[in-house]
Amino acid sequence: MISRILQPYKLVEGAEAIEIKEGEEKIEEVKPLTKIKIGDFVLIDYTIKVKETGEIVDTTIEEVGKNYFEAGKIYEPKLVIPGKGLLLKAIEDELIDLEPNQEKVFEVPPEKAFGPRDLGKVKIIPIRRLKDGGSPILI
Numbered sequence: 001m002i003s004r005i006l007q008p009y010k011l012v013e014g015a016e017a018i019e020i021k022e023g024e025e026k027i028e029e030v031k032p033l034t035k036i037k038i039g040d041f042v043l044i045d046y047t048i049k050v051k052e053t054g055e056i057v058d059t060t061i062e063e064v065g066k067n068y069f070e071a072g073k074i075y076e077p078k079l080v081i082p083g084k085g086l087l088l089k090a091i092e093d094e095l096i097d098l099e100p101n102q103e104k105v106f107e108v109p110p111e112k113a114f115g116p117r118d119l120g121k122v123k124i125i126p127i128r129r130l131k132d133g134g135s136p137i138l139i
Contacts, residue, residue, distance in 0.1 A: 035097050038083030042095065045077050051107060088113055 036042055047059040059065040062075035082092040090112035110116045129137055
């Protein structure tokens, strides 16, 4: 997995209170971070590949994905919050302590993801069954 941290931000703790007059919007003070910490809001660009084949599974980078995915796919950085459990823990751990615009390549082994591939759990479903939206597919 290749990640590039674009611009992490965090609300400034202990920011001075200001008086807000009627009709004005409150604007929170933010400052750029130097390193990512748990709970930070972070925009990342990434490319996920299968190690053995080099096949691209997903990417947020148009130059990488335009030859692999359907036309019209929107390529943009993704918002992640390390420590919130929205990503695999192994990926969140790799993001901690990265700096803005730093690139990092790392591997997530099966035991730290979803486990080794078990062909006994793979089910092949004919595409015509997927197109038939009227009946549920039982596995």
